[in-house]
Amino acid sequence: IKSMPLLFASAKTGLNVDEVFSLIKLVNKNMMANFSEGELSGILNIMQKTERLPLVRAGKMIQIRSIKQEATAPPVFSIRVNKSAFLPDDYMENLKNILREELGLIGVPIRIKITR
Numbered sequence: 001i002k003s004m005p006l007l008f009a010s011a012k013t014g015l016n017v018d019e020v021f022s023l024i025k026l027v028n029k030n031m032m033a034n035f036s037e038g039e040l041s042g043i044l045n046i047m048q049k050t051e052r053l054p055l056v057r058a059g060k061m062i063q064i065r066s067i068k069q070e071a072t073a074p075p076v077f078s079i080r081v082n083k084s085a086f087l088p089d090d091y092m093e094n095l096k097n098i099l100r101e102e103l104g105l106i107g108v109p110i111r112i113k114i115t116r
Contacts, residue, residue: 027107076111
C-alpha cells in the first residue's frame, strides 16, 4: 500500500530499530491530528480543481459543498455534497489520497462520510 511507510528492520543486527520507534510516534501523531476549517477549505479548493465528479440524474454534476473533520484515531472527514449519490470507489480513493497528501497523513487510514 503506497500510503503506508515501509521500513526494513532487524532485531538481531539492530538495523533500523530506532527508526521503527520514530515511525510509530509519527503515525500516532498523524492519527491524533486535528485540522482547522481553513486548512480543509484550502484542500476543498484543490479537490474541486483536480477531480471531476460523476454525473447524476438529469445530467447534473455532484458538487462538494464543504468538508469538516468529525473525529480522530483514525481521522474521519465529512464531505457535504449537493446531491446524495453513490460515489465510485476509485473516486473515494482519489479523495483520500488528496487528503493524505495535502495533510501529511502518512501511515494513517482515512474515513470519509458523504452527507447531503
